[in-house]
Amino acid sequence: MKARLLAACTAAVTLLSGCTFSTSIDGLLSPPKLSVEQEQIYEALRRAAGSNISLKYPKTGDYLSAFIVSDIDGDGEDEALVFYEKNLLQSEENALRLNVLDQINGSWRSVYDLAAGGAEVEKVMISRLGSNSRTNIIVGYSMVNRGERVLSVYDYRDGALTETLNSSYSLADVCDLDQNGENELLIVCGQTVSQSARAVTYVLARDGSYYESRTALNEGFTDFANLLYGNTADGIPCVWLDGMTGSSTIQTQALTMQEGVLTLVYTDGDSGIRTSRQSGYLTCDLDGDGIAEIPVNTLFPGYTDATESEQIRMTSWYECRGGSLMRKCSGYYSPDQQFSFVLPRRWERKVTVKQDALAEELVFYKLGRSLEDSTLPLLRLCITDSADTLQDRLDNGYVLLCSKNGLRYLAQVPETTDPLGLTVSEAILLFHA
Template identity: 25%
Template sequence: MLNSRWGRCVAAGSMAVLLGAVLSGCTVISDPKLLMKPPMMSTDKEKLYNIVQKETPPESKLIRPKDMSNTSMIRVEDLNGDGIREASVFYETPNENVRIHGMILEEQGGSWVKKLTFDVPGNELESFKVMDITNDGNPDIVVGVSLQDQKALTAYSYKGGVLEQVLGGVPYNQVIIDDMQGDALDLSGDGKSDFVVVSLNASGFATIALYQYQDDSFKEIDKVVTDYTVKEVYNALGGEITDGKMGIVLDADLDDRSSFTQIMYVQDNKLVSAFKSPDQTYRDDKILSGDVNNDGIIEFGLKETPKGWEHYVFDSRMWFYTFYQWDGKEGKKFVSFQFRDDADLFHLNLKPEWYGKITIDTKSEKEKYIRFKMIKTDETVAEVKYFTFSQWDLEKGKSWKEITRTKDRVIASRVAQAEAGKDALSKTSQLNRKEELNE
């Protein structure tokens, strides 16, 4: 059972709690700079924003969570099912001992009235979700905050003007509480929401714990401690892991260079690993899992050597990045593959039907020219070339298609005439860009 040592109820007015509360929902207000541009916002949003500005201290500024899935600063939702909307916002007072503060407002008579404010001990607002995790039909406020070198998770329910802390101060490195669409997870398949907390100890062993709200408190349904150590769990997702089955996907660094993916699901209220060994998802790179082909199922990535490059040293090789789904048994199912340059300037999706049939010509030169060819016939199927601007002025509009450009070059691709119009090459959505990994 998880209880709050900071107290369970907070009435209207000022209060101090471990973590902040932020609401999200039907109406979203983003960057205040955007709110100054009438074409980009409604009258209702403008009115709410102006009221928020009046209610916050003069030296304060609105803050947004670090969670990139939703960085809105003002969110609106009916938190208690009474048909009246509430708005929440966080602001910072840099010159005070307590820097972060939260505020909840309620819609009344076409305007907004402040209901309560509260202090948030912590350095940064990491994330917040608004969804029903207490399974009572009303959304709860789930917040992550960093406090020195640790992160902590808490949850609140807002009813009758009172903010009740229903989950308090749970340490975590990663938390998985919703799927890729932002909906609450039902990992147990019992029609109730649950969530997973991942934490690392000082030795690098990971604890993966499943929680669900039962009998007026959150209970730990199951817990697994890994028998291997990791440096960091750098990505955590929840959602469909194979056709019709929900689960979680964890990407973890083993050291500075290598990583692997852990896929787990719940069976009979027990956390179960999809693969028997981390070796099945091991790679010498840091790759983000995600839904790379937009079919609603999470894929994980591997780094594979093209045929003919096996005897080259690692740093000299070119690579294919391949993406797989768990097959629901003990293996994996190929989905797609792509080429990336060493500088990670672009990711080029290759035609899935080419997998196992093409390779990269070993005469190709990094950051100059890459030729993709059929293994059996040596026939060129696609090319990537790096142009100077003057060279590109002569080539653009012909057979080459621009992929991206730098301050002094244009990188372009083209396919063989036989593949023209068949979507053989396409740029990816940059799911695995290094800057995303290092934010």
């Protein structure tokens, strides 16, 4: 493939359960090879449940194996959790089951089995919550069409698995949002016919009761495209939610927790800035400083009267400071190619961008009286996965900015005496991928 044209198009949004993306292991051509311990657990399961079973794997999160080995009852020894399906059940029966196995006299044995709360395992978390020392088994399930999700929290003790909490959810995670050294269970729900969008945190008191704190979210949030942990510019730890408000639009709300109370950091619309944008533009930590930035779309100069297909979007990244959103920087961002170039301050309102279809490049120009009159090139960017194209570009004065996922990102900085001229060092510092 030759160098790719850097088109400003929106990537398809992957709806997630938690903050990590993963494909189902169920779809692999052959199951992963089991370890010796897993083979022993599997044989113990087959002895208890029969041989006509299929293992099921969580789709996201830290636990992606069908065999989850952990000390879930605090006795100092590991138990095993295994998700499986009984084959040949009637279609109206729930085939998914959860089995607990323990080591008895040095051998794995099934000690408890129950019907799972859904058709598929989305995510598994094992954690203490709040000040209680109990280990909680937190499982996110989805129904047959994966459109509905249910979260179950289990407590394993005295050889039995007991459900202590059940809730619908869109996203769920375990985090220490208030940074007090104790974890909370965060559940985020989109709006449905019967319930409004909301976020809820749960912690366990020492007596085993749940303490919850909840806050209403944007009533238009039907699902969520992204969950990100990051600070405000004031250093307040937050969780940032990119909520779906339409089939291809998102808005962002930030939550923080102080003294056990979950609250919104700002109201969308503060300072006249709205976070509504195309769904590929997700909240991120653009420069790795620990502060979350929200990308909001405008147009590069000269494109106001252009057709939508011809327009090139400028992205302005906003950070939260003093409870309000403030612009941090602006530049070009490509969700599909996962890179951004931040405009130096001296370029703002003085530079525009064009696509060079022949050279398959994105070119930044000094802004003239019109787009057609903008002819002084200041920077050229291109992407390639071809070794031949890479070498050809390097031979013609391009520099390699970075390599990622088999792609090479290159830049050429034309020589100019214009004050807007860029240095190679600046180009490298302002590029993010």
